[in-house]
Amino acid sequence: MQLTSRELALLADVFKLLADRTLPEDVLRFEVGRRMLDLLRADYMGSYVWDAVQGAFVHRVAINMSADNLGDYERYFQFCDPLMPSLQNRREAVRVTDVVPHDVLARTEFFNDFLRRDGLYWGLNLFAWDGDENIGDLRIWRGKHRENFSDHELALLELIRPAFTAALARSRSEAGLTKATDAPVVVTPEEMVQSGDDLLGRLTPREREVVVLAAEGLLDKEIAQRLGISYTTVRTHLDRSFQKLGINNRSRLARLVQLSRR
Template structure:
């Protein structure tokens, strides 16, 4: 497959990331997803891990999607989803429209009351399997103003799959760092090390969150968009190993 210089640089970056055996799996899904949005010129990411015991998707990471909308998915729509059950058994990257015709999708509840709320229109999903276990997924979407994913973009997504699968398997086998009962790293050195992974802008956003500012207030203070604030905050959550603002604040007070 011929790659342009831009594609080659982005694919090389993804493979370099996937070679890092020390990365926690939630961070890995987020960072690979972030890079794939760039490679595939897409707009939105959601990623989950299937929990066989609970019979549900869990451990969400996301980019450019609202927390409230995703909570609706987790509490209701995933149990009334015409898309995932058709895609989950497949072991390759798949366009949503190859499995659910778009004229059928736009008539469904999940499209009109979930996907459309965040502007998701064209989707391409990858459900990753290790043997008979579904160990994670990447759900990448474009907005209505964009075109559907091409065969070439589908092939680029599939190109990443084997290395992404191997990296997820390694991450799952790695021991987790010690954590306190609030889910924050117990070792201050670990906290400082995690903070050092943040970009300068991410540290600015995190500091303002710790002050109690809301996302819209942070956007106004820094002169950036609400969506950019959410992206920086989502990245920071996963780099720091926390899942919400209150845990982030407790972590920074250590």
């Protein structure tokens, strides 16, 4: 496989990122996705983790995609997605058109009411498997104004797959996570009632600012704009706060903040 000097430089940056042991899992997926958009000259990125208990994709990170549209995906379209049954089971990077021809996809509700709303046209996907557990993915898309992904670009995405999978597995292990729904500590509702203030006291001032805004329902990008920090910094603060508080979703976070104000 011959690589240009540009591709070599961008790949070196990706592998350097994948060797960083300090990044939380969501930040890792976001940052790798951002770099792959540049490397593959693509326009959109989405990434999820498969929750086998719920039978659904969770823990979204995305670039250049509408939060409202992705919300519709999570509530409805992922359950009638004609692509995922085939894509998710592949153990290598794959073009969407190698699974479903585009003329067939273009006649589906999934394409017309979900993909096309954000301008997604040509897709390239990678699913990371740790044994029999699907621990994350990268969904890279181009708009209609571009060409479909080439064999060379498919090979570039496949090139990072082993390191991407290893980095995700390591990040989950070091955070004390073994499944998508696990958390390092489980805090019961009774414990939350008894110790809301004590738990929030574990956070740094900035983490507490981010947590309060997240509990009020602001999206990560809105929190970043409100506080004048980057999206990835918001994700880092939230991930670390979740670990410190022993929770794994925003509904519990909102409950904890509410209790701390009593």
